[in-house]
Amino acid sequence: MATVLSLSSSFSVVATNSAKIASNLCHFFSNLFNNLWSFNFCSSIKKGLDDLFADHSEENSLAVDKLVSDCIRTFKNNPRYQNDVRFLKMDCCRDFHNVFKEIEELQICLGNSVLYETCAVFLEAKGQLIDAHEIYRLGISRNAEPIERLKKAHKLFLERISVVHKACSIHQNVHKDTKKLGQTCINPWSSSTIDEVLQKILPHLVKYEVSSVVLPPYSCSHSVSYARFYVVAETLVTYSKFDYGLKFVTNFFTMLFQGYHFSSKNFPGKVALSTLQKSSRNKKIKIGGREYLIKGCAGHGGFAQVFKACIDSDPDEIIALKIQAPPFPWEFYMYRQLDQRLPTEKRSRFGNAQRMHHYSDYSILVCDYLSHGTLHDAINSYIVVGAFMEEVLCMYYTIEMLHMLETLHSSGIIHGDFKPDNLLIRNSRVDLTEDMEHFVRRRGPWQDQGLCLVDWGRGIDLKLFSADTMFHGDCRTSGFCCVEMREDKPWKFQVDTYGLCVIVHMMLHNKYMDIEKNVSADGGCFFLPKLPFKRYWNIKLWDNLFKRLLNVQSCDDHLKMLRELRESFQEYVLSDPSFVKKLKESLRKQRLSLCSA
Template identity: 55%
Template sequence: MAIVNGDTAGESNSAADPLLPWLMEIRNSAEDVYSGKNSGEDLDKLLHDCISTCKEDARYRNDLRFLKIWFLYLEGSEDFERVYREIEENEICIGHSLLYEWFAIFLEVKGLWRRAHFVYQTGLSRKAEPFERLKEAHSLFLQRISKRTKIDGDDAQAAHFETGFVNPWETSILKDLILKIKPQLVKYDGYHASNKVFPGKANLTTLLKSSKIKIIDIGGRKYQIKGCAGQGGFAQVFKAYIDGNPDEVVALKVQKPPFPWEFHMYRQLDCRIPENQRSSFGLAQRMHVYLDYSVLVCNYLSHGTLQDVINSYRVVGKSMEEVLCMYYTIEMLYMLETLHSVGIIHGDFKPDNLLVRYPPQNLTETGFHEKTGPWSNKGLCLVDWGRGIDLSLFPSTTEFNGDCRTSGFRCMEMKEDKPWKFQVDTYGLCVIVHMMLHNDYMKTEKKQSLDGGHINLPITSFKRYWNVDLWKELFTKLLNRETCEDDTETLRNLRKSMEEYVCSDPKLMNKLNELLAKQRISLCSS
């Protein structure tokens, strides 16, 4: 890459343009490297000093000469991803297509094709100018990759790039997305970032093992730890009282390394979900991000999870009654209908991420369809947004190819190495419904359809006295989506069919109220 044009003196003078002397010195040092006069260490130091001196100067934020200096430094760095993150963080030419073209070409040469593809997509989503030039560069990139993969006999890899698949959970992709949203992230209400490690005496991830420290200070508030509410591969969730007050209970999600993405998802839910439905998707009060940990403070619900409800039937060798299954299915359909309609995918839709909420009074047919009255504050609450996908950050044509690797919840497309989008959520819904109906995870098989083709359906048969048509319609439509297009209409129609069935007989509503009351007494007293 030609970093410095030899004819820079006529552009400006050093007094008006402090970058000019740096450019001249860098050019001379680069010529010495290319001619073999020195090893390049002096050039690296010179580039570093220039960047450190000028990166805060707003005059050079959109200066292509300064971008070239960054890239010369990047090319000589072993940790080129860190350098590129700095370019993004300092917003150097982020509106210019050359930023994305140059870095994508650099990655392509290194064989990092998927990463290069995402860089192009990022530039396109930002409408970087000249936009048509960037589109053409991306198109030529796809053609090159297609030829290379076909020469190697890898048609699947070629198809991957031609259709623009992305793994939304890949570490490098998430890092890029967090960089992309950082200007927005730091402005969110309740977001507190520190450039230091967690200052408390306790090791947060081993908090429960400590017999002494049960109160921790985070952001000026004291939290009294009352127990562990959940644990995953990277995070622990603690039940805590604020300032020792049992009436102010929160959930503290402690994660190492720090992970601010989940807080972004919660704030996007605040912005996009209608107010009358917002409480169904979990509420985050604040997040504290340190160099070593992040602590997410959320509202705490004490009634257990849908997994607990399923287990309460399993331990006594029974299955959940059909009307209760249908009640929770309606709730989940409504959740996904709402989420997908505003461009959000949960990505980890399973029963232990669905908290149970009980109505303050008996449910009646009134308000059932509109979710008003007692219906507005009942049912389920979807939490754990660490795998959430914000579709607004991707081009509208993007489809995904990552594997959730959660046993029992890998959608058909993941199993068959096909692209997916909303299916990751709807498959999870089908698995949960199957668990409620049959007390077991779902296994599927291909069965012949009426048109002579084949469709995916659960292996386990439906009981004759169930409303077989409704259940079969749900599994047929959600397990056999041929495209990654918006599924909200399908979800809405399935939900309305079940709502009409539940409301068709007052005995069903009475039975539902009895079951919920019995369930509440059983689970909340255990």
Template identity: 60%
Template sequence: MTVIYRDPDDNTSSVDDPLLPWLRSIKKAVDDPNSAHSNGADLDNLLSNCIKTFKNDGRYRNDVRFLRIWFLYMDCSQDFQSIFRELEQNKICITHSLLYESYALFLEAKGRLTDALMVYQLGISRNAEPLERLKKAHALFRDRMFEIVNACSLEKIDAGDSFGRGESCINPWSISTVKHLLQRMNPQILKYEGYHPSRKVYSGKVALSSLHKSARNKVIEIGGRKYQIKGCAGQGGFAQVFKAYVNSNPDDVVALKIQKPPFPWEFYMYRQLDKRIPDKERSSFGFAHRLHLYSDYSIIVSDYLSHGTLQDAINSNVVIGGFMEEVLCIYYTIEMLSMLETLHSAGLIHGDFKPDNLLIRYAGDDLREDGFRDRTGPWHDQGLCLVDWGRGIDLSLFPEKIKFKGDCRTSGFRCIEMQENMPWTFQVDSYGLCVIVHMMLHNSYMEIEKKASSDGGYVYQPKSSFKRYWQVELWKNLFTKLLNISPSDNHKKLLRNLRESFQDYLCSNPQLIKKLKQLLVKQRTSLCSA
């Protein structure tokens, strides 16, 4: 990796630029093969000392020369992940696209393709400049990924060949794991209603790649149906979601999730939801009608909900400088606890539990005071709907009492176990719930800290304090329990007890239910007019 340095004949002195002598020394060490081969430790020490000297110097926080020194040091180290974390903690060039592009290329060279994708997404989410350059690099990476996935045939793996052959932890999101699972489950997937596989590329008159630039009112033909695109409803690393009219009928609206490279795993997860989630709870988890699988794209046709996401509801308060009312926070906390209780009891994990994956559902009829606790009447149709199952995990496909490794790389949603390189299972979802609750209460992502406990150990708690007029004990109990889950805890019972504690509070006073109804009506009006 080349280090940018100033020419020694320029007019800048080391007094003006203390980094300059270091750059010259580093360049000399890199360029002199004899020095590099005879004593590589000297270069390591030089890089390490340079970083220690200037990492807290504000003059170099946005200096790409200093950034390249970090990457050169990273290239010499086996523990490159901790170096990148330190780089981020010191906020070195975090607004520069070069940081994300360079690290993603570094990870790609090491075969860490999923991690590389997450780095591109992180940089784009932070609007790193120049943003268009980063987006172009991301698009090129996606094309390379597609070629890799397309070239790798799914070799048959004996279903009896268990994961890892004794390996204690598995990354459920690695390419090899997902390929293994899809191969095992392929005979079952072929029988699913709505599954339409093809070995050919998508050959419709309108190229799907053209939808990235301009999609509105374009008509694409899939499986004998025509879909009129009405707008983009969401976008991720590999996929875009569009609102569409079926055969141009505005009364028949669906969501089309178009993904490249093709990815049938999400459809598998939707069919597991159909099988395992009780009918009473099924509307809380989204529904996929069909999957059209081509050699270059996959297209999931699913229900379209038009009322926005929980992220939209949070943002609607942020833009006016306000906060979500606590009664509404409690209601959505109950909804999410109930959702995870149902999901985890069915042996399923969502894996990407974020507010933009929680669509808001509204009842068709007016809500009443009765029926809230047992979710009967109009309350059954009111609530949230969890979508985007691409990171879903089916525990029945893994050995009993399996523990997972792997990092979601989603900024703000990495559970404590991921942050500390510890095994995890349900924590990936329960931590996401805590972050969402924190966002509803504080309008900010959650930061955590270790605090000493009375038994001589420690507990994790959010850094933000609770307002004195809130139901402080309820919130403290929620965060304490979910951020400090023990392997011996009965996870289902824990979620149920937390849910019931919040329900008990709301049901203790009819005026609270009345206020909740009013707030939901107000929220619906606000989001629909936005």
């Protein structure tokens, strides 16, 4: 029973401690089930609990444990009860970490703020402040309702830990945990890395501006984990234990003259940025001497909103404004690193930031705008009509993504949030040709066709770390945690390659990927997707892709592996001239479908 379900085991264990909990358990299941079979199930649980309280024997305890396990196992995937808040009202506390993990995997009540508040309070009580902070951030990023209640709870939490000496204690605890791994292993998204570096930058940036010596309170806002501590400039100048701090500041200086605009004051515009999401269409806002006409909201998360806008009301000059609170300059830094490191002919595949306006309360990132939708939109366009993406189109996008990661990783950059929502569709302005040479070398019309990777807020600059550095920590994106994250092992490029596997699985099956561990002939283990390949697919190619990317033994030959996989798909597409013709037609249909949507 140890591995059956942490939810059920927690429920049954605490059931032995209190008549009130037993009553809650019966009430929960009696409300949950409303047919004859369910009533019989509930009656069995009631009888089991009566027997347990009459005789606290191990036999009766195991009987109740099995009944509850069977109950939850039966109904855990029932969409009717997936968001039933009564799941969250059960008194379970023995193994909160695994309970929360399982609730998240089953996607139970992910949109309810009670889930995140309860877990965060538990973690705070145990002294796991950074973990509690991550849970609050996770709930806010998912817009869990009621969102204002969750934000208020988070604010009160931040106030409780805002003393500087607590920041130091958290920093020390993080490094103790890191050392346990026995190697150079860092959480790239924790307050012990990026938060410290960003804080260190601010006093230097002030020297380039006519402003006060002491900075206003600053809060880093990466989408995963940044503790919020109010400190003045003198504190921020404290030297980091990491040797990459100076490298980061040096790199950051180079972008001061490439569109980075810092102000220690609040955003001075007449239009409150916080009101744009509710009513944004045709509003005009002035940012850094330019006027932008907001045309509508293009997307939003827990910390940022993206708006489609025209510069000076010119319909031919359309851009995207990413407005984030609190301000966060890391994404702009990542865009400038892409500018410096990537070849010109490949740069258009990774998004472009024109400038950033960094105020004390907001940061506003001005980016190029692509209007053709995302790869997720393309996948959904098939789902809504009950169809599947053509295999040749799946192969084309797989080649594109492999090539993108090959380019990125060879430049010392990891995206960190590789998912279909962050892959924008690029369409050629002229008709595609069937020229095989143009296709394979991305020349002619094929140069402007493909994908564009955006949203670099969780990007990792490998040049800021020593070559042997590995990473640990959970990406906190449901469905995209790589094998190494799940098994609490160090990872590096796997955070991106696992995302690629999930996307390929979505294109092939119209579903997110579930994986399972298999036993090899030599007694070893390997992972593969649970869903089988269709018999008319090129099973050899797809099987090789998933086997190699889901079972990475070493990152030493990582680039070679990506290249070999890409070339295997390219060779297959080029083996038959009709494939490029079919691909051209599939892309034409996709374009029409997304335009009509």
